[in-house]
Amino acid sequence: MNIIDNDLLSIQEARILVENAREAQKKLAAFPQKKLDEIVERMAEEIYKHARELAMMSSEETDYGKWQDKYIKNQFVCEYLIKRLRGMTCVGIISDDVQNKTIDIGVPIGVIIALCPATSPVSTTIYKALIAIKSGNAIIFSPHPRAKNTMSKALEIMIRAAEGYGLPEGALSFLNIVTPSGTSELMTHSATSLIMNTGVPSMLKATSNSGKPVIFGGNGNGPAFIERTANINQAVQDIIASKTFDNGVVSAAEQSVVVDRCISADVKREFQNHGAYFMTEEESQKLGALFFHSDGCPNTEMVGKSAQQLATRAGFIVPEGVVVLISEQKYVSDTNPYSKEKLCPVLAYYIEDDWMNACEKCIELLISERNGHTLVIHSRDEAVIRQFALKKPVGRILVNTPATFGSMGATTNLFPAMTLGSGSAGVGITTDNVSPMNLIYIRKVGYGVRKAEDITNGKLIEEVHSIGDKNQSTEYRLEDIEMLKQILIKAIDSH
Known part of the structure; x- marks a missing residue:
């Protein structure tokens, strides 16, 4: 009887992939920006033809979210991201200060290992591949086991297009035999320069122990504060649009709503008018008990399900037209499931006396999972907005916009990204909306002037x-x- 050791095969494949990528990247590093741009354009053009098909495939394979919304994300990275990349210089001379006689030269970082989430497997894969090649880097993907077929197909399409246009073989690749041992080998190999871990917290310890720089797009758990001067109707519509998009699987989406007490009745009424259902205490307890297993690990079968599906699983019925479930809460604690990230259309709801108390509540929520991802404030009071910006331990603050779309740069002018750094707690090397500029280092040139x-x-x-x-x-x-x-x-x- 032949016994196949997938761990050993995966480790062997990982070593070959990294060594091939190292050699390919040496060739790629000599490519001028114009040639890199041509390859990236060709990749985006080809994968765009399959954006709808891959959205449907990913939704079916993972059982997460809505394929229609995944299709929108795929279009976003194929079209809008590409527009933002055009004209961006990442390699070669990127700045020439004639007056001060200094020059900045962009240099690719080398070989990148990429981990992508099952919640947004196609859009995140396309985005990482495009920004890596744009900046002259080789990139190897370790597909998420729950989305392996979809990610592999997306990568095969981009590899064919890119290599047909001159990309060195091995500069864009992926692990076929996916095991934790193989992924670990990719990350710890001496030729690996950087790890990009987007939304795979189960691999955070391994990435942190790899000895390599890590860009980590981690848990969200972001609150949204509706301050007394806000446009209440617009704030509520923004939050619901954001939290229902792809059934709430985007980490940057709102997890909690904090409301100024003097407008709380109006806010609640507005939520109810737009399809939100405020659960009873008993219903909240039934649903909350399903989010996490006894060991504290998230129940992945609750991810990306609709409000109707969630209510049914918890054993209660909600009216037709309900799109978001809301649990009224008072306290933040490690044992409260509503204090944590919920990748589905469920919100915790807190009422505070004023913006100062709301500020403290938001800080409690942000530090409860320690990653400090994203915060939203709905307000017309610029002084309050500035105070929130100055005091919050968070990677990005969004003002008067839906968190899902604002964070990814769709309704804001932040860089269009599917990896949102959440390193404000020391996890990862950046809190940026990650762009090709995060994948290079700058070689400085200074002429003698005295x-x-x-x-x-x-x-x-x-x-x-x-x-x-x-x-x-x-x-x-x-x-x-x-x-x-x-x-x-x-x-x-x-x-």
């Missing part, structure tokens, strides 16, 4: 004094220059 003796004879000190009124950091700079002066004096004296 002589060493200018340091020792005080001319540089005079120069800094002359611009002191224009630069608030002059005191700090003078200290630096004085230190530099002493170093140079010693260096010159020694010669």
Whole structure:
């Protein structure tokens, strides 16, 4: 009897993929931006032809969300992202400051390992492939087991298109035999430069222990605060549109609503008018008991289900037309399922006396899962908005916009991204909407503009004094220059 050890086969395949990617990336690094752009355009053009089919396939394979909304996400990365990428220079000379005689040169980071979520497998895969090649990097995907067939098909389409247009073989690839051991080998291989983990928290420990830089798009759990000056009708419509999109699987979508007490009755009425159902305490307990297993792990079978399906599973009936389930809560705690991320159309609902108390409640919610992903504030009071922006431990703050669409750059001018950094708690190297510029390093070039003796004879000190009124950091700079002066004096004296 032949026994096949998939772990060993996966590890072997991973090593081959990374070694091939390393050699391919060396060739890719010599490509000018124009050639990289041509390949990226061809990839997007070809995968767009299959956007609808892949949306349907991913919804069927994963049983998450709505294929119609996944189709919108696929279109978004094939069309809108591509428009934003056009004209962006990532490699070669990206900045030439003639006046100050400095040059910035973009250099690809190398070989990237990509993990994508089963909740948005196609759009995230397309997006990562496009921004990696745009910036001259090789990228290897470890498909999510729940979306393996869909992701593999999407990658095969893009690989054929890209290699047909000159992409070196191996620069874009994926693991066929997917096991934790194989994925670990991809991440820890000496030739791997960076790991992009989007929405796969189960692999966070492994990515963190890999010894490589990690870009982590993690759990959301973002609150939305409706402040007393907000346009209540618009705020409610935004939250419902966001939370029902793809049945709530987007991590950036609102998880809780915090409401100013003086408008709470109006807000509740508006939610009910737009298809929200406020559960009784008993109904909340029944539903809340289904979100997590006894060991604390999320119940994936609750992910991406409609409000009607969720209510049925919890054993109660809601009227036709209900699209969001709301649980009224008072406290945030580790044992409260409504204090945590719920990737489905369910919201926790808190009422606070004023914006200061709401501010504290939002902080509690953000730190309850420690990742500090996204916060939304609906308000017309710019002073309150600024206070929220200054105080919140969060990667991005959105103002008067739906979280799902605002975070990904559809209803805001943030970069159009399917990986939203949530590293404000020290997880990951960036909180950006990740773009090709996060996948390069900058080589600095500085021309000499003054002589060493200018340091020792005080001319540089005079120069800094002359611009002191224009630069608030002059005191700090003078200290630096004085230190530099002493170093140079010693260096010159020694010669």
